Amino acid sequence: MKSKWIIMAAVLLAGCRENLTKYYEDPQNQPLAIFSNKGNNILSCYLNGAPWRTINRLTGGFLSPSVTELVMYKQTDSSSQTSLVFRWNGFLVQQPLSMLPGTITLYLKVPQNFSKDDISSLQGQRILLDSSNYFVTQVNGYEGISQPGSGSVYFNKASYDSTAGGAYSGELSGLLEAAFPGFALTNGRFDHQLSSWQVGF
């Protein structure tokens, strides 16, 4: 009898995870989320017309780690070129999440000494995709690398304060479009609150 209660308590504790993603459907582009800059923690877009969105951001539970839809890090390639990498984790909306998880990754060329506080310099910028700025997708059936010059990103909000003490240190929101070999990423919109554990540099 006691063990029954212990198991129930453990399940309850493990299940106490807060969903920090807010999804509000865009009636103009169903079932994508609206384009917002209020920290809804979601990216959504069409991949060749099929809706794709990021996973929910969840706080950690008793037995479960926290889960995030976006991570940012810096990467230097063999030619010593440094990229700021945005990796979104998500799934095709019309297919089961467990079967088809995937990522959309954006690489933006930045100076080698680019720091967290330089994220704010992206605000208001529209960046054209070229040989050094590009997307990579790893979504089942939609793997690809964007062609140079066939897409763009707009950062409506981009800020980060590395001295902020709270759970959230920054914001990131904007629009994206890209053409890949054989398919297109259209109507992309993203809106995130940034915390220190998402920004890995």
Next chain:
Amino acid sequence: MRKWILLAGTFLVLPVMARAQWFIEPLTGYQQDLSNHGRFPLFDLGLQATLDRSRKYELIIRLQHGIGFSQHGIDSSFTSNPALPLYAAAHKTLLPSAGYLSFDQRFKFRTRRPGHQFSVLLLLGINTQKVTVNYQYDKANYTVLNPDVTEKMSRLYIGTGVEYMRVLKNSRMFVQLTLSSHPGGMSWVPSSFSPMAPLAINFGYSVPLKRKNHEE
């Protein structure tokens, strides 16, 4: 929820129907929305059936519709396409409307002057509100930032008010000032507007359907 309210309303009304004086009261007026700083004025049209059971109390079943006026605004839309201007205005039209099915109570004060009646009203019922949102912009190339979306909700509401009634020979005329809550429960998605909480002034005319036996 609606079934329970209708059921409760039926049980409340049936016992008093047999002995009560019935009045049919068409009403019209104007309401101003307090929760959006007067952004959504509505023109009221309604019909209520009043059951006059005593000198101090009347029960009212009210069906009312609020017809809104279009409100225009501009939101921001953006594009990531560098070949186009970054920003374009998105013209927005909001059309509010409201409906009420309400079981109101009229508590009448004693007055020294015959023919003049002051009352306090308590309102309780279901309020349906809808704000229809339409945008005019280049939908193929631009995306609206933090857009408003069409919202509709039906929830319980409460309210109160005061009323002056002039009792005529075979009918009654009244004017009432009421304040209602916005529909209770969950609020809708973040928007530039919130559910309406109306301050209304309505005018009505009250016609008896049948006379009490002692007055015949």
